[in-house]
Amino acid sequence: MRTVTGQGEPDTRKILANARVQAVERGYSEFPIVDVDAHHYENDSWAELTGYIDDPIVRQLSESSIAKGSGRGTTLIPSQVGNQDVGGRIQRYGLRQDEKGDEGRHRDVSLIRRSMEMMGIDYTIVFPTPMLNLGLHPQPEVEKAIARGYARWMTERVLPEDTSIKTMLYLPFNDPEAALKLVEDFSSKPGVVGFMVTSVRYRPVHDKAYMPVYAALEERGLPLAFHGAHNWYERATEQLNRFISAHALGFPLYNMIHLMNLVINGIPERFPKLKLMFMEGGLAWVPFLMQRLDSEYMMRTSEAPLLTKKPSAYMREFYYSTQPMERPDDLSILEKTFEQLDARNRLVFSSDYPHWDFDLPGVIYDLPFLDEDSKRRILGRNAMELFNLPEPKELLP
Numbered sequence: 001m002r003t004v005t006g007q008g009e010p011d012t013r014k015i016l017a018n019a020r021v022q023a024v025e026r027g028y029s030e031f032p033i034v035d036v037d038a039h040h041y042e043n044d045s046w047a048e049l050t051g052y053i054d055d056p057i058v059r060q061l062s063e064s065s066i067a068k069g070s071g072r073g074t075t076l077i078p079s080q081v082g083n084q085d086v087g088g089r090i091q092r093y094g095l096r097q098d099e100k101g102d103e104g105r106h107r108d109v110s111l112i113r114r115s116m117e118m119m120g121i122d123y124t125i126v127f128p129t130p131m132l133n134l135g136l137h138p139q140p141e142v143e144k145a146i147a148r149g150y151a152r153w154m155t156e157r158v159l160p161e162d163t164s165i166k167t168m169l170y171l172p173f174n175d176p177e178a179a180l181k182l183v184e185d186f187s188s189k190p191g192v193v194g195f196m197v198t199s200v201r202y203r204p205v206h207d208k209a210y211m212p213v214y215a216a217l218e219e220r221g222l223p224l225a226f227h228g229a230h231n232w233y234e235r236a237t238e239q240l241n242r243f244i245s246a247h248a249l250g251f252p253l254y255n256m257i258h259l260m261n262l263v264i265n266g267i268p269e270r271f272p273k274l275k276l277m278f279m280e281g282g283l284a285w286v287p288f289l290m291q292r293l294d295s296e297y298m299m300r301t302s303e304a305p306l307l308t309k310k311p312s313a314y315m316r317e318f319y320y321s322t323q324p325m326e327r328p329d330d331l332s333i334l335e336k337t338f339e340q341l342d343a344r345n346r347l348v349f350s351s352d353y354p355h356w357d358f359d360l361p362g363v364i365y366d367l368p369f370l371d372e373d374s375k376r377r378i379l380g381r382n383a384m385e386l387f388n389l390p391e392p393k394e395l396l397p
Contacts, residue, residue: 010095012111012354016118019360023120026365031376032392033361034383035124037227037279037321037350038115040108042128042150043073044097050074052156053149058142076142078133081232083243090356109161115353116164119360122380122392125166127196132170132229135201140174147172151186159191166387168194168225173201176209183216193387194223194275199254200231206265214267218274223319223386228255228281251324252281256289259315263293266306268314275386277319280352284326287340290315316342319386321350322378323359335369344374348383 013020023029042049047066053059058076065075085093101107116124128150134143151169159165169186171179186192195217197205205226217224230250231237237253240246255278262268262276293311297304307314320341328334341347352358364370364378383389 010099012092012096012099012114013118015092015095016115020118020120022360022362023118026120026362028120028361028365029394032122032380032384032395033120034349034380034387034389035116035119035121035351035353036277036348036383036387037323038112038121038124038126038353039129039355040112040126041096041130042153043130045108045153046074048157049149049153052152053145054152055141055145058145059149061142062146074130076146077130078136079130080133080230082230082247084356086356092354093356096354106158106161108158109165112165113162115351119351119353121351121361122394123164123166123383123389125168125193125383125387127168127227128170132198132227133200134170135173135198135229136231137174140172140178144172144175144178147178148182151182155186155189155192159189163191164392166191166193166389168192168196168223171195171197171213171224173197173210174203176207176213179210180213180216183213183220183222187216187220187222192222193389194225194277196225196227196279197258198229199226199258199281200229200250201254204261205258206261206267211270214271214274218271221273221275221388223275223277225277225279226255226258227279228252252285255279255281256285259289259318260293263311263314264297264304264307266304268317269306269308275319277321277348277386279321279350280323282324282326283320283322283334283337283341283347286315286320287337290340312340316340316346319346319348319382321348322364323350323352324357325359325363327363331367331369334367338369344377345382347378348386349379 050059050062053062062074062076099111101110112124112126131150134146137143147170154167159167169192171182173179183195228251230246232246237246237250259278290312297311349361349364361379365375
């Protein structure tokens with residue numbers, strides 16, 4: 001049993017005790033807060049999740065890959081080199097594995113609810129964690145089988161226990177037909193508010209094979225999010241000798257590539273009602289790419305014949321999540337970034353909890369250049385409109 005001296009049993013509520021103080025002091029209970037990107041560790045429930053994998057071969061591979069004797073984890077998903085726990089100094093990574101859930105409630109639901117309550121969150125949209133590496137799996141059939149198994153497990157076992165927990169389901173994007181089938185089969189399931197693609201992958205997002213997927217999402221009014229991640233094995237980033245460098249560059253890099261391909265190839269023109277979101281890449285890259293693409297476009301408009309306006313105009317119609325939001329010493333830089341991406345209407349709060357660089361709602365609430373209404377929109381209202389979420393019961397008259 002891993003414990004911190006003097007803290008007893010591992011408990012999310014102890015870890016986030018200061019977050020609760022902040023939530024009370026700032027009066028978060030008076031308005032809705034939506035966390036559009038929080039994580040659970042599906043590997044902790046992998047033995048259970050494996051039973052939901054339909055493909056008998058992949059299910060057997062998953063069963064045989066479960067860490068011997070622990071009932072946790074799998075070697076079926078590629079792993080990334082990194083230092084997420086900062087050499088063991090961030091102890092919640094190890095402690096989380098030993099935290100017990102509430103009696104009569106699924107452990108994942110218990111841990112998610114604890115973090116929500118401590119941070120003052122009304123709705124949270126959860127994502128898997130190790131599965132975010134599946135985009136690099138050499139066997140598309142494995143990504144497909146795990147994605148469907150995860151979708152079944154989430155919608156049948158986890159989400160029904162708590163209506164304040166939602167998800168954007170992982171799409172097996174290396175197999176466009178499988179991605180479309182997953183949208184068709186799970187888009188109407190309670191708790192599913194959209195779909196997510198891990199950005200670390202190599203098939204161009206403007207490939208014609210994806211057009212049916214975009215059409216299906218547009219028809220259903222469901223957002224499609226590109227969730228950033230890093231890949232230290234990338235030939236360019238292999239030159240970087242520190243995790244901080246790979247992390248700083250990697251997360252926005254893949255989102256930038258996909259956004260560029262979507263815009264320049266006219267996907268927003270072909271699917272004008274498709275809701276696109278870019279997550280976990282910070283915000284500083286957005287104005288840079290707006291300026292860069294506009295400048296190039298004005299010199300070579302013939303290479304983007306479907307566009308009817310500047311690339312930056314399309315980018316202002318996309319949604320962006322806050323985390324990990326840069327904090328420059330000169331806040332006027334951040335204020336200008338907010339202005340460029342129309343943060344009041346297009347920015348949505350995300351904590352990224354329990355990752356090492358997670359943010360509390362205070363990163364938005366404490367910004368001096370935002371008025372009260374803008375803070376409330378970014379912290380909750382924008383996401384409620386985007387995902388069509390009802391008013392939280394606690395705030396109903």
